[in-house]
Amino acid sequence: MTDQDLSSQLQQQVLHASAEKQKLEIRGGNSKSFYGRQQRPEAQLLEVGGHTGVINYQPAELVLTVRTGTPLSEINALLEANHQVLPFEPPAFGSDATLGGTLACGLSGPSRPYEGSARDHILGLQLLNGKGQVLRFGGEVMKNVAGYDTSRLMVGAFGTLGVLLEASMKVLPAAATQHTLVHETTESEALTQIDRLRSRYLPVTAWCYAEGRAFTRLSGSKQNVAAVCKTLGGETLARADVRWRELREHQLPFFNDPRPLWRLSLPSGTPPIDLSGRQLLDWGGCQRWLLSDADAPLIQSKCREAGGHAELFRDAGSIDVFQDLDASLIPLHQRIKASFDPDGLFNPGRISAEW
Amino acid sequence: MSLDNHVDPMDPALRARFIEALTPLLPVHCLYTEENQLRPFESDGLAVYRRRPSVVALPETVDQIQAILQICRDMKIPVVARGAGTGLSGGALPRPDGLTLGLSKFNKILHIDADNTLAVVQPGVRNLAISEAAAPHGLYYAPDPSSQIACSIGGNVAENAGGVHCLKYGLTVHNVVQVKVVTIDGDLLTIGGSSLDTPGFDLLALMHGSEGLLAVVVEVTVKLLPAPPVAKVLLAAFDDVQKAGDTVAEIIAAGIIPAGLEMMDNAAIVAADAFAKCGYPTDAQALFLCELDGSAEEVEEQMAQVIALVEAGGATQHRVAADETERSKLWKGRKSAFPAVGRISPDYYCMDGTIPRSKLAFVLNRMRELSEEYELEIANVFHAGDGNLHPLILFDASVEGQLAKTEEMGGKILELCVEVGGTITGEHGVGMEKINQMCVQFGRDEITQFHALKAAFDPDGLLNPGKAIPTLQRCAEFGALHVHGGEVPHPELERF
Numbered sequence A: 001m002t003d004q005d006l007s008s009q010l011q012q013q014v015l016h017a018s019a020e021k022q023k024l025e026i027r028g029g030n031s032k033s034f035y036g037r038q039q040r041p042e043a044q045l046l047e048v049g050g051h052t053g054v055i056n057y058q059p060a061e062l063v064l065t066v067r068t069g070t071p072l073s074e075i076n077a078l079l080e081a082n083h084q085v086l087p088f089e090p091p092a093f094g095s096d097a098t099l100g101g102t103l104a105c106g107l108s109g110p111s112r113p114y115e116g117s118a119r120d121h122i123l124g125l126q127l128l129n130g131k132g133q134v135l136r137f138g139g140e141v142m143k144n145v146a147g148y149d150t151s152r153l154m155v156g157a158f159g160t161l162g163v164l165l166e167a168s169m170k171v172l173p174a175a176a177t178q179h180t181l182v183h184e185t186t187e188s189e190a191l192t193q194i195d196r197l198r199s200r201y202l203p204v205t206a207w208c209y210a211e212g213r214a215f216t217r218l219s220g221s222k223q224n225v226a227a228v229c230k231t232l233g234g235e236t237l238a239r240a241d242v243r244w245r246e247l248r249e250h251q252l253p254f255f256n257d258p259r260p261l262w263r264l265s266l267p268s269g270t271p272p273i274d275l276s277g278r279q280l281l282d283w284g285g286c287q288r289w290l291l292s293d294a295d296a297p298l299i300q301s302k303c304r305e306a307g308g309h310a311e312l313f314r315d316a317g318s319i320d321v322f323q324d325l326d327a328s329l330i331p332l333h334q335r336i337k338a339s340f341d342p343d344g345l346f347n348p349g350r351i352s353a354e355w
Numbered sequence B: 001m002s003l004d005n006h007v008d009p010m011d012p013a014l015r016a017r018f019i020e021a022l023t024p025l026l027p028v029h030c031l032y033t034e035e036n037q038l039r040p041f042e043s044d045g046l047a048v049y050r051r052r053p054s055v056v057a058l059p060e061t062v063d064q065i066q067a068i069l070q071i072c073r074d075m076k077i078p079v080v081a082r083g084a085g086t087g088l089s090g091g092a093l094p095r096p097d098g099l100t101l102g103l104s105k106f107n108k109i110l111h112i113d114a115d116n117t118l119a120v121v122q123p124g125v126r127n128l129a130i131s132e133a134a135a136p137h138g139l140y141y142a143p144d145p146s147s148q149i150a151c152s153i154g155g156n157v158a159e160n161a162g163g164v165h166c167l168k169y170g171l172t173v174h175n176v177v178q179v180k181v182v183t184i185d186g187d188l189l190t191i192g193g194s195s196l197d198t199p200g201f202d203l204l205a206l207m208h209g210s211e212g213l214l215a216v217v218v219e220v221t222v223k224l225l226p227a228p229p230v231a232k233v234l235l236a237a238f239d240d241v242q243k244a245g246d247t248v249a250e251i252i253a254a255g256i257i258p259a260g261l262e263m264m265d266n267a268a269i270v271a272a273d274a275f276a277k278c279g280y281p282t283d284a285q286a287l288f289l290c291e292l293d294g295s296a297e298e299v300e301e302q303m304a305q306v307i308a309l310v311e312a313g314g315a316t317q318h319r320v321a322a323d324e325t326e327r328s329k330l331w332k333g334r335k336s337a338f339p340a341v342g343r344i345s346p347d348y349y350c351m352d353g354t355i356p357r358s359k360l361a362f363v364l365n366r367m368r369e370l371s372e373e374y375e376l377e378i379a380n381v382f383h384a385g386d387g388n389l390h391p392l393i394l395f396d397a398s399v400e401g402q403l404a405k406t407e408e409m410g411g412k413i414l415e416l417c418v419e420v421g422g423t424i425t426g427e428h429g430v431g432m433e434k435i436n437q438m439c440v441q442f443g444r445d446e447i448t449q450f451h452a453l454k455a456a457f458d459p460d461g462l463l464n465p466g467k468a469i470p471t472l473q474r475c476a477e478f479g480a481l482h483v484h485g486g487e488v489p490h491p492e493l494e495r496f
């Protein structure tokens, strides 16, 4: 595994940019440039992918601290060798994906509703703010309420608040067994069924539905998973880990479609959303992938009516990723941005046209 | 009393105008201005710190809260939000020049949505009341601070409270999906939602642990969990604290995440057993309770593993509670550890550091040395699974100088936690109490960043001023501003 500390170079680059009022586009593995708005072209590249290495990993402490340019694939391999996992199953969307990019985009995989999200598992981080200061928040311990929870604030902020340098993540033991059940059913029946499962104590760790089949993943001890499989019934899916990985990485045939790909984020209990195109339901129905030529406002208003929101997931271009952000929260967002990055150096335009 | 930052009372003319402005907004029974009405609000759970608020408002509607905060903003009057006042760091300590905004009348559970496993509640609702209301649906709210019969969910959000079950089920921040808050400008904001993510920055996480400095929480939507079919607790006793600590680490390393893993040292064991008559082995140097929950198969399988580890770890005895009665009895001892210690000592001071589990033995030894040096006894209760220590320092406030000595030793313990890579507070918050140790944990740039973030919400610094984040001036006076990697301390540090 490569081990390279670029923090002082990165700090110098930010200080230089700050002096020159030069905008910066922070880039890790460049695997997720499709996500979010297009950057403004005047931004200069700030490459963080070379800032790599494991700083601390003690499996018994359930904590891993790495430089954020470390590839996700290396992290997963290291954890696997110790029978541990990043519980939020981060999608990589490419072999060069880094942990920093994953956190900045706030992406979580199929286990999200059951095991928590990327932000749920961050314990602390080191970042460079727009003044070129290296700041450290949180730590490597499980419970820490000293100071505002700045670490979680960075997750999903698309790098607009600072350059992430190091992150400490909570890791967990890998499940002893996983088993996926398949049920042939309709979309609305599948949703009713998963709603019923929600209030029962079951080791469900992923659920998706596509084209007439619902897939339920159970994880845990061998005996327990076997017992639950018996009560739930259904067919067993062979090579299930491949299927979940292909779902997570958008490699299922479903995603081979030229139409725009939307991500619908909806409350549990939301019935089928009637929109033209095709849908794949993930996260127990709370995240739905929609391939559709329907108009953006129609898609967004249907999701809003249901209590959720929609975002154009790939190549949003100039569409605001946050355009469903409640208007009452916009000024607060601008002030928070200014508190970390007063000159607006980082990733201009990635979240919002103005900043 | 060593509360060293003196705050002058509110100017009488300003106070008169302030009361005049509040009077039309609030019914008489919601506005306290008389001496005898104000007295009960003098302190929170950290009763050694006391100050009298200038005025107390106990609003009944969100509209009233919005109007009150606007007045405070316009008149530049500090506001201290208050839940149940069980906080242990002086977070709800009043301002003599300010308003205490009590949320106790917001005590309604608005909605239990059993299908979607959510509960919508007002901020003054007691933590335990949520689980009680959810119980008929087979659901419960997981974070369970020992103060759960009294503390409010609004206070839990403000402190990011933890509890025995947080090892497996997460802290408050992992179990809240939405809050409604009122800003100092009187704006009502909805943060989060019932989908699994919402557009924008993660303000929901930011609200957790913000100790009433960013906004006032006026509604909380929590996630409910299905109750596990089986829960079993094992008691394991040891003749050596180190062995107990090592066994805890072995359990976690074996890939088991217990629902609770709580440790106590001999002083705490003796006190708890005398108080709760829970049948603890009082000759043990340490014991832990390890609770496993889940399906019958799961619990059985894991309990066998835990027992093997406990035996290999050299436990002098161990037993699994035979039934529900014995299980609650074992837990009762742990949950009443604070009052139990309160009975054997005139006063006690509860600390709250978190350390990496591997440093446990080192930290306990150093604490023993401190205890000898300061001639003060310590009893330890300890959320062992996640490294959260609660050393209770026993003292007698009526003995001249003991409180000061206790506080000094407490400060040393917190600094020790930072030294081994931990933190000065795991769940009780910084409040007033640990404000100096913030200067040890953070450097000047981080503290400046915290203030900038606060200003994004509250530019005039009116919400709970003086708590949670120290001024740089205070750190300079405390003389302990943390210095990054090898730099020499700055004697020239700015003093304002």
Ligand SMILES: Cc1cc2nc3c(=O)[nH]c(=O)nc-3n(C[C@H](O)[C@H](O)[C@H](O)COP(=O)(O)OP(=O)(O)OC[C@H]3O[C@@H](n4cnc5c(N)ncnc54)[C@H](O)[C@@H]3O)c2cc1C
Pocket (backbone or CB within 6 Å): B044, B045, B080, B081, B082, B083, B084, B085, B086, B087, B088, B090, B091, B092, B103, B123, B144, B145, B146, B147, B150, B151, B152, B153, B154, B155, B156, B157, B158, B159, B160, B161, B162, B163, B164, B211, B212, B213, B215, B216, B217, B218, B338, B339, B427, B428, B464
């Ligand atoms: C015996 C005992 C045992 C305890 N055990 C635990 C434990 O196991 N785990 C744990 O985490 N804590 C524990 N505590 C500490 C305390 O109970 C928690 O911190 C609790 O969350 C405080 O809730 P409260 O309603 O009493 O808040 P308060 O004490 O009233 O206030 C605490 C802080 O929150 C702010 N606040 C309160 N309500 C609001 C609101 N609506 N909006 C904005 N800010 C608000 C206040 O300004 C203050 O800063 C214990 C306390 C005692 C006395």
